[in-house]
Amino acid sequence: xxxxxxxxxxxxxxxxxxxxxxxxxxxxxxAPKYLSSRLSVSSASVSEMLRRLQELGLVEYERYRGASLxxxxxxxxxxxxxRHRLIETFLLEHLGYPWEEVHEEAERxxxxxxxxxxxxxxxxxxxxxxxxxxxxxxxxxxxxAREDSRPLSGASVGDRVRILRVGRxxxxxxxxxxxxxxxxxxxxxxxxxxxxxGVVTVxxxxxxxxxxxxxxxxxxxxxxx
Amino acid sequence: xxxxxxxxxxxxxxxxxxxxxxxxxxxxxxAPKYLSSRLSVSSASVSEMLRRLQELGLVEYERYRGASLxxxxxxxxxxxxxRHRLIETFLLEHLGYPWEEVHEEAERxxxxxxxxxxxxxxxxxxxxxxxxxxxxxxxxxxxxAREDSRPLSGASVGDRVRILRVGRxxxxxxxxxxxxxxxxxxxxxxxxxxxxxGVVTVxxxxxxxxxxxxxxxxxxxxxxx
DNA sequence: ATCGTATTTTAGGCAAACCTAGAAAATTTT
DNA sequence: AAAATTTTCTAGGTTTGCCTAAAATACGAT
Ligand SMILES: [Mn+2]
Ligand SMILES: [Mn+2]
Ligand SMILES: [Mn+2]
Ligand SMILES: [Mn+2]
Numbered sequence: 111x112x113x114x115x116x117x118x119x120x121x122x123x124x125x126x127x128x129x130x131x132x133x134x135x136x137x138x139x140x141a142p143k144y145l146s147s148r149l150s151v152s153s154a155s156v157s158e159m160l161r162r163l164q165e166l167g168l169v170e171y172e173r174y175r176g177a178s179l180x181x182x183x184x185x186x187x188x189x190x191x192x193r194h195r196l197i198e199t200f201l202l203e204h205l206g207y208p209w210e211e212v213h214e215e216a217e218r219x220x221x222x223x224x225x226x227x228x229x230x231x232x233x234x235x236x237x238x239x240x241x242x243x244x245x246x247x248x249x250x251x252x253x254x255a256r257e258d259s260r261p262l263s264g265a266s267v268g269d270r271v272r273i274l275r276v277g278r279x280x281x282x283x284x285x286x287x288x289x290x291x292x293x294x295x296x297x298x299x300x301x302x303x304x305x306x307x308g309v310v311t312v313x314x315x316x317x318x319x320x321x322x323x324x325x326x327x328x329x330x331x332x333x334x335x
Numbered sequence: 336x337x338x339x340x341x342x343x344x345x346x347x348x349x350x351x352x353x354x355x356x357x358x359x360x361x362x363x364x365x366a367p368k369y370l371s372s373r374l375s376v377s378s379a380s381v382s383e384m385l386r387r388l389q390e391l392g393l394v395e396y397e398r399y400r401g402a403s404l405x406x407x408x409x410x411x412x413x414x415x416x417x418r419h420r421l422i423e424t425f426l427l428e429h430l431g432y433p434w435e436e437v438h439e440e441a442e443r444x445x446x447x448x449x450x451x452x453x454x455x456x457x458x459x460x461x462x463x464x465x466x467x468x469x470x471x472x473x474x475x476x477x478x479x480a481r482e483d484s485r486p487l488s489g490a491s492v493g494d495r496v497r498i499l500r501v502g503r504x505x506x507x508x509x510x511x512x513x514x515x516x517x518x519x520x521x522x523x524x525x526x527x528x529x530x531x532x533g534v535v536t537v538x539x540x541x542x543x544x545x546x547x548x549x550x551x552x553x554x555x556x557x558x559x560x
Numbered sequence: 561a562t563c564g565t566a567t568t569t570t571a572g573g574c575a576a577a578c579c580t581a582g583a584a585a586a587t588t589t590t
Numbered sequence: 591a592a593a594a595t596t597t598t599c600t601a602g603g604t605t606t607g608c609c610t611a612a613a614a615t616a617c618g619a620t
Contacts, residue, residue: 204459
């Protein structure tokens with residue numbers, strides 16, 4: 111149990127740090143270096159913020175090692191992730207945003223909307239369980255569906271798979287995949303997995319072949335058919 | 336002409352100050368006292384901010400008198416007002432918010448949404464020209480429709496009028512009016528305008544009478560039928 | 561015109577987020 | 591096991607936005 115401590119609402123910065131810790135590590139420890147590059151902030155800023163987050167009871171922090179979320183920190187991170195993913199879905203389905211642009215807008219809106227807004231959007235959307243990128247949407251109660259997907263980079267030649275999720279959020283990568291129709295729901299057949307450089311070649315439902323570099327292939331999460 | 340000066344996006348605080356100056360004064364001068372009470376901020380903070388706004392070229396400021404908007408400041412204020420009013424309309428019509436609750440949520444969201452978001456919402460709503468409180472929505476080009484309404488407090492006994500707009504944004508007042516059906520569009524007959532205390536009594540379309548205090552009556556804007 | 565009150569400004573502080581430069585610790589390479 | 595490199599932390603500084611207390615100015619009333 112954690113002290114209630116009736117805190118004032120947390121800032122956008124605090125929220126983004128918590129999401130970043132959660133995003134990498136789940137229950138594990140996020141290194142300062144990772145947070146620094148992920149949040150585009152100096153390591154000095156990270157050190158300072160981690161000390162403050164510990165002060166606030168949101169992370170456990172050990173100097174020179176990094177930070178992991180407390181129960182309270184995890185709850186706050188999941189609350190933001192829920193907002194983020196519902197907002198993305200809303201932007202796509204109701205405002206006609208292009209698939210690759212929803213993330214950026216959601217990154218700001220997630221800090222400005224109320225719980226009231228969030229739940230009304232959830233209702234409007236019919237309580238979806240995945241966002242436009244295939245990521246599971248945490249429940250209002252903080253539960254998160256288990257993921258049974260595997261990276262395309264680990265598939266074998268001949269596998270027939272369906273894209274379940276795209277684990278990237280930068281616009282260039284999303285645009286690239288979108289242009290080739292490599293989005294959640296698409297069915298692929300694996301033509302080649304090259305050990306040398308990790309390039310994976312797949313054929314889509316229309317018989318078109320696509321070659322993906324190792325890093326990109328690792329972020330395309332699939333499930334066998 | 337004002338220097339371009341390619342500024343980074345303005346903060347929420349700056350935006351709310353600009354809206355407050357615009358809200359009172361139009362082209363006139365807003366006194367520090369007014370801004371202080373409207374924004375719930377100390378007069379010291381107001382002095383400081385007005386100096387900065389002048390520095391940024393957003394207001395003209397004369398010590399001990401107050402501030403008025405420059406062209407650039409006015410444009411920014413109108414941009415925010417447009418967002419605010421479109422968001423309110425959206426919250427009411429698409430998310431089912433109660434009439435009296437839309438303002439508060441819009442006050443935060445107006446600072447977080449992009450122009451892209453704003454214009455997509457405008458399109459979704461069919462480019463409305465009034466928000467749920469009857470206030471005109473500025474165009475994307477910064478134009479604002481002329482208002483030909485008069486305060487109910489200035490009406491004469493026997494007048495038949497239609498509510499065009501409610502010029503309040505605090506939830507208690509809005510709830511009070513909403514409960515009595517005194518919202519934009521409603522038609523009323525003026526039964527009494529009491530010189531002594533300014534109380535105005537009106538009869539609505541269902542034959543129900545309502546007495547409004549002078550201040551409240553002044554914020555109900557009507558047009559003769 | 562002067563007094564008293566109300567308003568506004570100045571002075572001095574504080575907290576949140578960021579930064580750069582340099583010191584310290586950890587890790588990897590030789 | 592040193593040395594070299596990388597990572598992290600500390601020190602000190604900046605900007606934004608707020609505050610209280612006290613001084614300066616303006617205004618309204620005698
Ligand atoms: Mn996203
Ligand atoms: Mn964010
Ligand atoms: Mn409003
Ligand atoms: Mn606002």
